[in-house]
Amino acid sequence: MIVTPQRMRFDQPLPLQSGAVLPSYELVYETYGTLDADRANAVLICHALNASHHVAGHHADASGQPIPKSEGWWHNMVGPGKPVDTNRFFVIGVNNIGSCFGSTGPTHVNPATGEPWGADFPVVTVEDWVHTQARLLDALGIERLAAVMGGSLGGMQTLGWTLQYPERVRHAVVVASAPNLTAENIAFNEVARRAIVTDPDFHGGHYLRHGTKPRRGLRIARMIGHITYLSDDVMNEKFGRQLKPLTDAVQAGAVDEAVRLAYRYTTQDVEFQIESYLRHQGDKFSDYFDANTYLLITRALDYFDPARAHDGHLSAALAAAQAEFLLISFSTDWRFSPARSREIVKALVDNRRQVSYAEIDAPHGHDAFLLDDPRYHAAVRAYFERRVAHSLSAGGRA
């Protein structure tokens, strides 16, 4: 499935939750499948911290050939014959503003100054993102979504949709998410932000002007984040206490087994396999991710809290939702534990909403929402086939 990103410009100023106004912006988005005549089969996919509009399919090179390894971040979930079947649904992926994969964000030029926004890019929230996504749907002529779906922060946007545009969402699929962040969640975000902000190459967020990039901070931020996405079990299974092997030439017999397996007694070098893996993850991330984007998106995570305006009562907050829900959590996810999903389930049940809930016993921690566990995918597939599609064939237009 070859896909091409599209770009849409919005010149009407966008009032933000913070009180600031974004004078204009552009959204990059991709669509997969075909919008039916009723315009009723659209499914919006909301992305999390380190993802974009490129949800599924491949990009093509100049000759139209699929670029290897260019599949979208949820390629195992969305596509022809996949759990979210693009033979049946018109799926839309949008890159959120403030991000760094094409939509207006801190690396873009601020029209008022002619310089990149940098640290001056306004703080954005889940609520703001949902409004921008709704405007895109207006432009595409889609009044009502068959479903909104997302994992992690994408799940928060999904929940936000059901509260901000209750009549525009038939089904909400919320995966590995939570009604807000705990103190521990905020703590990890804050350490990552401090690593970035205190990097001398950050220059108060104006690193683009200085021609620098706070790579040290981005690497640390990514390493921290990565540890929280994995589970203790999967890290032990994948890495355990294994040492990083010496180079291949050395391994190929030139060095005795005891030496190869010995500690090297260093403090600054890689010795354990897990160290090598984390450093690699940090290096890769620091190549492509934008530091101000990292700050903006983790803040959006921190702020999301629908119950806050209801004195902490989630049931009161979710009374506005009309959608039918599917929630999924993973047993070893310690970032957004199953208990957090169950809070949402309970609040929906309190409001007599229709909700399905699956707690998948998977070893992969928070990362599991991106992987292809068969029970997880079967639950999503069944929901889309029996509940989401059912709404369509029942001709359920308002």
Next chain:
Amino acid sequence: MIVTPQRMRFDQPLPLQSGAVLPSYELVYETYGTLDADRANAVLICHALNASHHVAGHHADASGQPIPKSEGWWHNMVGPGKPVDTNRFFVIGVNNIGSCFGSTGPTHVNPATGEPWGADFPVVTVEDWVHTQARLLDALGIERLAAVMGGSLGGMQTLGWTLQYPERVRHAVVVASAPNLTAENIAFNEVARRAIVTDPDFHGGHYLRHGTKPRRGLRIARMIGHITYLSDDVMNEKFGRQLKPLTDAVQAGAVDEAVRLAYRYTTQDVEFQIESYLRHQGDKFSDYFDANTYLLITRALDYFDPARAHDGHLSAALAAAQAEFLLISFSTDWRFSPARSREIVKALVDNRRQVSYAEIDAPHGHDAFLLDDPRYHAAVRAYFERRVAHSLSAGGRA
């Protein structure tokens, strides 16, 4: 209880596990209570990452008055009438080499160069520390310890004692510890080390020569560590999602409640209480702790693994131990979970050793080993009164 640190010099070269040799070194230590005529009532306390020889009591100012807030790090555990009762036992606290609280370490002058050791200080292990502690006891004329006790990394030293000097230890009290680190434990140590090492003020570990200090890295390291010491529960209870209040003047009525409780929509400033707390912890730590010490001590944590020389079989590794054990773990400790202590208990039971085990249902995470939970302290007190003291009155000298 006023105490004064003492210093002892060791001129005999110390062969280290790494193969290097430390030509000479000094140990700073404190003692509490009185060594009995048999020299049989000595209890050695081993410290963890962020602690020292100053286990209990207060230091005195020039006029002999106790300095306020100068109590030792285990002041609630050790002292007259405390669970480790200095009216009965002669308790010794030693600062390990490589640390930064007085014993020879990276901030000390390398006699070979006349410059501070810095990054050239040799890598040290739990095994090395136990040997230096044994030499101190030799100098104090103590052949056999009534007990060795420690929490976390101190617990690892305690376990190490029973394997390296099986006949010198009657009782081993191992609190909130583990037989080795998991991949996740190593991962957190590695991120902290990378934050320090990549701080431009680290200068490859030779920051003392440059007159700098990698404070950014130390702050990040401390923040990360701190999150892992606390439990999700205690963080939610203590901080939750509370915002840091605006200044007192503002709070005292000048600003309306809604404003005071509102998000401020910033990305680089403190907004949540937990952020303020963590930044403060990081700032304090970066004032007094040495960066090379942080690298050395986390490496010692990474390396400790008695089962490693036995193909991963802890039961085989613990066959050498002759001591009687008390192990204690805390239910919400996710850094060294109760399961880790149970591995040690099982291995001891496999070897038909006498072992007592208490798993304390405490909310405070790994930090609990330093706090005064009544059931925890009662368990330690009972063990010292009934088991450790019993060995003494039974006149059990070899």
